[in-house]
Amino acid sequence: MARMKVATVWFGGCSGCHMSFLDLDEFLIDLAAQVDIVYSPVADVKEYPSHVDICLIEGAVANDEHVELAHLIRQNTDIIIAFGDCAVTGNVTAMRNPLGTIEPILQKVYVEAATLHGRIPFEKGIVPQLLDRVLPLHQVIEVDAYLPGCPPPAERIKAVLVKALSGEPLTLEGSDLKPG
Amino acid sequence: MDTTDLLEIAERERAARTPRRLRCCTAAGCLSQNGQALKAALIEAVKTAGLTDSVEVVGVGCMGLCSQGPLVQVDPDGPLYEKVTPDQAPAIVAALNEPSAPADDVRVGDPTHPFFAKQVPVVLQNSGKINPERIESYIEVGGYQALCTAVREMQPLEVCELITASGLRGRGGAGYPTGLKWSTVAKTESDRKFVVCNADEGDPGAFMDRSVLESDPHRIIEGMAIAAYAVGASQGFVYVRGEYPLAISRLKTAISQARRLGVLGAGVFETRFDFRVDIRIGAGAFVCGEETALMRSIEGHRGTPRPRPPFPAAKGLWGCPTLINNVETLANIPAIVANGPEWFAGLGTGKSAGTKVFALAGKIKNTGLIEVPMGTTLRTIVEEMGGGVPGGGSVKAVQTGGPSGGCIPAEHLDTPVDYESLAQLGSIMGSGGMIVMDESDNMVDVARFFMEFCMDESCGKCVPCRAGTVQIHHLLTKLRSGKGTARDLDVLRELCEMVKQTSLCGLGQSAPNPVLSTLRYFHNEYDTLLNDPMTPATKPLQTSTETR
Amino acid sequence: MAVKTLTIDGKHVSARDDQTILQTAREAGIRIPTLCDLPGVGPLGACRLCLVEVTGVPKLLPACVTVVQEGMEVQTNTERLRRYRLMIVELLFAERNHVCSVCVANNHCELQDRAMEIGMTHSRFAYQFPKLDVDTTHGRFGIDHNRCILCSRCVRVCDEIEGAHTWDVSGRGANARVITDMNVPWGEAASCTSCGKCVQACPTGAIFRIGATVAELEKDRTQLSFIVNARENKQWLG
16 A cells, blocks of 8 residues: 655744644654655655645645645645644734734834834745735635644644544544644 | 593594695605705795685695605695695695696696505504694594593403404514413513503614604504503503604603693593503614513613513513513504404405505615505515616515515515515515615625624624624625635525524524525525635626526 | 423433523533523523523523423434534634633633534634733733623623622624723722622633733632522521
8 A cells, every 4th residue: 555645834833733743752653654754844845745645734824825835735635634723723823813914013023123224024936925814724725624732732643643544534522622 | 531522622623724734744754855944935835825824734744755755735635746845835835726736846746656546554544644743633533532442441351352353463573463462461460560662663774663653653652551551551661762853752742742631641531540651762772672672771771682581571671571562563553442353354364464564665766655455465565556666677676674584586576465475485574674676786785784784783692693693794795705615605504594593582583584585586696706715716796687 | 399300302300490401401410511601690591502402492492591391302412503502612713812822711711611512623704803902900800802702701790799790791793892880991990899700700711810821710610609609598697
């Protein structure tokens, strides 16, 4: 049987979910025996592969690069898992949303708060444009499963991965659904 | 004070009448079109012509055809002048000398037009005919005779039975049998009971109750007094919305006149029945038309609904049994007592007796108020009486029941208007608002308009209505802007069902109706707005003008 | 006092004739999810989580205010009810800014508990992200409107147990807010006795003790039931 192709992606989040993934400890060795990590912030791959079986997406959708990549991932991936609270709800990343559109926020952070040479970072094609509103992943693309937590405990990640590897439905119940 | 006294007052009033009268509408519709200045100009013209002894200018209530206001009717049997301006007053007065020839250059209405000819006025019997600011004017046409008969010659339970036999159902929207409600309150034992007239009319486009209050306020007081006698209440409240200043002022005048004459107060018509009426003015919340919220508001609290049961009939104002009826329901009472239940049951259809007042609005030529027997078809109302769409377009749908109702498509125009038929079509009778839409109206916009109304008017107490209406409105906005997906439509449908089934009061339970009925009859207008789920929104906004 | 017998989820139970379906179900060990309910203060019937189906009644009935009747057949956990409850919780999460990860009540929050109990994986509704205030003028307690679900427990506990009626609700619909006195900052609310009952009553992190940090705010509802028992059962009079 072909080894499963797994990707992990890091959008608008703190990478805490990926840290928690690394907390899987020795299960990582079992995992490595069964899957190929084809794309991940911890693996230096530049292009998202043309076919991926399972993709864990950490973080909320916060800029135009995230939107673009999210659509590409959806096209090339069988199962997408919203990985952690930022992807599921927007969480801390979305806490700027009540403050309004992005321009005044950038102005406040990069210009008004600057002590020297305040200016809003902008470089077309290099610095991604922030969206006016940070969105949870499922409001941008179809999501197949949700793995909540800030970060999701390693055991919860393992539970989902085990189900995914054995082809079971990726449903969580009870305390495994606890956000935060 | 008894029947003889009433007849005497009526006789005096008739004797004081001038041979000719100019009835000038002074209800809100005509007043907003300079009706006050017109009335003053008519009085001046009569004076100038030296006719003060033979011609009287009478301020009356609504004559119905608001779109052609201000209206002036010449009595007896003279022409009905439409869209009259103050400078036309001398011409109208001059034409009084020649009864057969109306004044030149003033538009004359056609009394044989179906708008007038097909009406059967019961509730609006005196509207536009009597002076709403004089109790004598009401007594002249037989007013307060019914109350006198009830309190002096009938037992309270007999009155309840009479109303039951008439088949009258609540005109506020739900159509609950009025007689049953009355007997329930009558049979509930308590030292203190209340009667409440719900005049918190709030549906967009509906102004039936306002018109009755402005045109014939004593009718409501008489209806309330009969109700109070029947159920054993001694105190009543009229809960009227603050946006109706003229109705409030006329009600106040009417109450003090009735009190002075001994028709209200201690020992009504020299019997042992006491009844006082007070006015409570709403502060602009639609939800206060819901009976439990209305009662909270009368008690001086924040007007939010509570779960029923207990129903007001068991536990109402300050925990006492309370009868709550809508303005139009109460306005039917004096006529039923005067003419008998068989007469009333003979009007309308089997399950929906009597008449119903409708406020015609939207894409319709003759906007205004009409009163027709139950069972009249929508087509008769909209096309014949209302004159159809101005400019000859075709009717696409008729919205009944306001934000709680639904849109009935043109193919069902032959439906008779009664409680059951409208419910079967996914709408409701409602309080009587009837808004006509033509082919240029987008039904998603219509649904969105009503949802915005409900969202703004939700009191915020229960979660489904408070948060659900916001999300339904959001989904409709998203769909309308061409960014919606098939999934959004599924969520919309599921959410509408949930808000309908789980909301605490009638506002939330009926809020999804305009969406559900447009989804049912105009599904294609939603479908054409759909976007492919995986691509960004590029499709232009589409306005569907297809016929079904 | 008469006793009624009825069935809840097929189980035969008996109840005093003044008991609600919710009380009866609790005594019988049948769980019905609630949020606005708070033992010790009057029922509200507003969160709609406790809606149940009763055979022969077309409408769903709130278990917290519906009194039992002889022979009633109650269903508390049908597929339809589960679907509605899920939507109610999803609506609440989308309505304001409930960010569990940075909330004082994380791990001790009834909204979070209901989400898990009902099985919410995510909210299908658009997050509203309203801009809401946090009022810490009281000095000891604060109100964070971002976390408020308008259950009005604070209003009822302050009115019915403390008798101060400092809290009430102003505005309507999505603009409804709990307020102190005539909508003045809490620190200026003259009627507040600083008893802290509202802090104990609040199901989420909306009303909190100043100084509590993320996940530190544990509520002690037994304080409330202690007072109510003392009052209703005269337990302090010996």
